[in-house]
Amino acid sequence: MESFQKFANNYPWFILIVIAWCVTLKGITLWLAARRGQLIWFITLIIINTIGILEILYLISIRKKSSNFNGNLVKISSPSFWGNVSVAKQK
Numbered sequence: 001m002e003s004f005q006k007f008a009n010n011y012p013w014f015i016l017i018v019i020a021w022c023v024t025l026k027g028i029t030l031w032l033a034a035r036r037g038q039l040i041w042f043i044t045l046i047i048i049n050t051i052g053i054l055e056i057l058y059l060i061s062i063r064k065k066s067s068n069f070n071g072n073l074v075k076i077s078s079p080s081f082w083g084n085v086s087v088a089k090q091k
Contacts, residue, residue, distance in 0.1 A: 022051055026055060
């Protein structure tokens, strides 16, 4: 524990980067899981905190499923700072 405190005192920017990374990934994955109606993923992601590992696995898994999808793209509303976002429409 003492070595972590030393590290945190010497590199506070690193801790902030890790926190920003976790919050960003958590937000994106929770938003996508909710948007897709995947309640199990949503609950799992909200309960388990893995410093982004579970979130990355989720994003990889839905990317593989969506890459073979030949359906239409649907524009959805998103915050203005993200611009327009297109997602594959699920059947």
